[in-house]
Every structure is written in structure tokens, then in C-alpha cells.
Amino acid sequence: MNDSKKTYDARARRLIINFWLYNVGVLTLITLIVTTISSSWSAKFLVSALISVLLIGTLVTKFLLMRASKFVMAEIGGAQSSEHSAPRLFNxxxxxxxxxxxxxxVVRVIDSETNNIAVAELNKDIANFSVTRGLLENSSLIELxxxxxxxxxxxxxxxxxxSTLAVMTIGLPLLVKQNGTVIDRILTLHYLPVSVAQRRLRKELNNDRDFNADSAGVGVTRYPPGLISAYEKFGPSSKIDASYGSLPLWAINPDNDEYGRPEIEDRVAALREM
Structure with a gap:
């Protein structure tokens, strides 16, 4: 678990650094082009311009990450819940x-009859769980x-x-397409096309992450049949109306072939072998 934790932590940091470098790189290229065609410039001006690019690139990166986090929550959403409204869940x-x-x-309940749960960690301090009403109503205590x-x-x-950072950075064009304003679209014009972003997002996300989470979850409960029974209730009833950008954050999605995630039957089969 510790090796896996370090690996994911390193990959998360790499995503943020690459996202910043990409934004700064584009701004630097624009600055160099403008400076080259300009008839009046000096070394001092160029240094000042590059420093400004670093600052602006950092601000743009922070702004886009903030917007991306809002897009993610708009996708998975739900109304914030409490132990008073969902005592079984919070216990x-x-x-x-x-x-x-x-x-x-932070727990949110989505008013949907589907069976599903999404996990988004927008910052390292606290995660966000979005649970469908159907999951709460249809799951036994052991399954939940x-x-x-x-x-x-x-x-x-x-x-x-x-996974959340991958959706927020690599998958940003997908989120903007679904929820972005005109300004968001302008600020992300320099990003890859949606189809390319989708392929890169699939490549970034490890296909074994679902198996690893299932195995680690069973390591906590010590009862594989509980998760098996829960997954057997999913199927078509777990389909979520969300963009391709946020689909990796859901536990299950029947239309997840675009990301190469394992079928629910394969995950159940792996659990039966434990």
C-alpha cells in the first residue's frame, strides 16, 4: 500500500507540474514570437517579459484548476448531507x-435511482463522496x-x-465542453482536441486501479461477499449521465469502454478468488 501511495502521489505531482509547464510554455512561445517580430526590444525587456510569463502562467494554472474543480463538482454534484439526514451512511x-x-x-447525496458512488479529491485535505439515493436505498448494511x-x-x-487531477488537467477540454463558459473555452483554446484529451486520459489512468481499490476495501471489511453482493446489484442501474471527463471518478459505469476499465463481472470474479 505504501509503494502504491507513493506512486500515485508522485504521479499527481507530475500532473500539476506538467499542467503548469504547458501553460507557461504556450505563453512563452507567444511572447517570443511577438518579441521576434517587434522592431524594438532589448535583453532587459526580454527578461522582464519572461518573468511576467512565469507569473501569468502560474495565475492561469491556478485559475484553470479552480474552474476545473467546479466543473468536476458540477458533474458529480449532489446535495451535501449530514449524519442527521443519513445516519447509517455516516456511522x-x-x-x-x-x-x-x-x-x-464531505458527503453529497444525488437524487437518482441509480446505484453508484463517485470519489473526488480536489485537494489533499479532504475528499468528496457523491452517493446516489438509489445506492442508499437498495444496499444492505454490509453492501454499503x-x-x-x-x-x-x-x-x-x-x-x-x-484520478481527480487527471480529470482536472488532461481531461479539462472534456469538462469545458460540457460545462464551460465562453471565457473558459477561450482560455483553453491552446489545449488538445477533446478526442485527443480522451485518449490521453485513458492512457494516464491505470486499468488496475479498480481491482486495487476492491482488494484494499476488502482488506478493511475482511468480507469479500459484501462487495460481491453490492456489485451484483449494479449493472444497467449504475449508469450515470455524465461527460466522459468525470466518468473515471465513478465506481462503476456501464459505458466505460472508452477508458478500458474492467467489466463488473471481471471485478466480481477477482473478488471471488480472494
């Missing part, structure tokens, strides 16, 4: 968080505990942080 979460040392996430444990495992391994 289970509190117990799992206490045993794993993970901070209690198993699903929450697998979701917490994504947070404790830093996989949730890495």
Missing part, C-alpha cells in the same frame, strides 16, 4: 475512517460498508487524488 463512514486513518469526507471501504481505499492510496 459506517466514521467507523471506516477511524480504522484507516482517513479524514471523514463494502462500497464505502473500497471508496476510502481510493483516498488512502492517493489514487483518488491522482
Amino acid at each position: 459506517l463512514l466514521g467507523s471506516i475512517c477511524m480504522s484507516t486513518g482517513v479524514a471523514l469526507p 460498508e463494502a462500497l464505502l471501504a473500497a471508496s476510502i481505499a481510493r483516498v488512502s492510496s492517493n489514487e483518488a487524488r491522482h
Whole structure:
């Protein structure tokens, strides 16, 4: 688990650095082009311009990450819940968080009959869980505990942080296409086309992350049949109406072939072998 945590943490940092470098690189290129065709410039002016590019590039990066986090929450959304409105959910979460040392996430409930749960870690301080009403109503105590444990495992391994940052950076064109304003579209004109962003996002996300989360979740509950039973209730009823950008953050999606995620049957088969 520690090796996996370090790996995901390193990959998350790399995503942020590459995102910053990309923005700064584009601004630097524009500055050099303008400076080259300008009839009056000096070395002092060039140095000042490059320093300005670094500052502006950093501000643009922070702004786009802030916008991307809003896009992600707009995609998975839900109304913030509390232990008073969902005592069973919070009791289970509190117990799992206490045993794993993970901070209690912000919980949102989506008014949907589907069975699903999304995990987004927008910053390293706290995660966001979006749980559908259907999942709360259709899952037994053991099944819900198993699903929450697998979701917490994504947070404790830093996989949730890495996946969320991948969606926010590589998948930014996908999010902007779905939720962005005119200004957002202008600011992201220099990014790759949606189709290319989708392929890069698929390449970035490890196809084994679902198996790893399931295995780690079972390591918490010590009861594989609980997660097996929960997944057997998914299928078509877990389909989420979301853009391709946010689909990697959901536990299950029947239309997930675009990201090469394992079929639910394969995940159940792996759990049966434990």
C-alpha cells in the first residue's frame, strides 16, 4: 500500500507540474514570437517579459484548476448531507475512517435511482463522496460498508487524488465542453482536441486501479461477499449521465469502454478468488 501511495502521489505531482509547464510554455512561445517580430526590444525587456510569463502562467494554472474543480463538482454534484439526514451512511463512514486513518469526507447525496458512488479529491485535505439515493436505498448494511471501504481505499492510496487531477488537467477540454463558459473555452483554446484529451486520459489512468481499490476495501471489511453482493446489484442501474471527463471518478459505469476499465463481472470474479 505504501509503494502504491507513493506512486500515485508522485504521479499527481507530475500532473500539476506538467499542467503548469504547458501553460507557461504556450505563453512563452507567444511572447517570443511577438518579441521576434517587434522592431524594438532589448535583453532587459526580454527578461522582464519572461518573468511576467512565469507569473501569468502560474495565475492561469491556478485559475484553470479552480474552474476545473467546479466543473468536476458540477458533474458529480449532489446535495451535501449530514449524519442527521443519513445516519447509517455516516456511522459506517466514521467507523471506516477511524480504522484507516482517513479524514471523514464531505458527503453529497444525488437524487437518482441509480446505484453508484463517485470519489473526488480536489485537494489533499479532504475528499468528496457523491452517493446516489438509489445506492442508499437498495444496499444492505454490509453492501454499503463494502462500497464505502473500497471508496476510502481510493483516498488512502492517493489514487483518488491522482484520478481527480487527471480529470482536472488532461481531461479539462472534456469538462469545458460540457460545462464551460465562453471565457473558459477561450482560455483553453491552446489545449488538445477533446478526442485527443480522451485518449490521453485513458492512457494516464491505470486499468488496475479498480481491482486495487476492491482488494484494499476488502482488506478493511475482511468480507469479500459484501462487495460481491453490492456489485451484483449494479449493472444497467449504475449508469450515470455524465461527460466522459468525470466518468473515471465513478465506481462503476456501464459505458466505460472508452477508458478500458474492467467489466463488473471481471471485478466480481477477482473478488471471488480472494
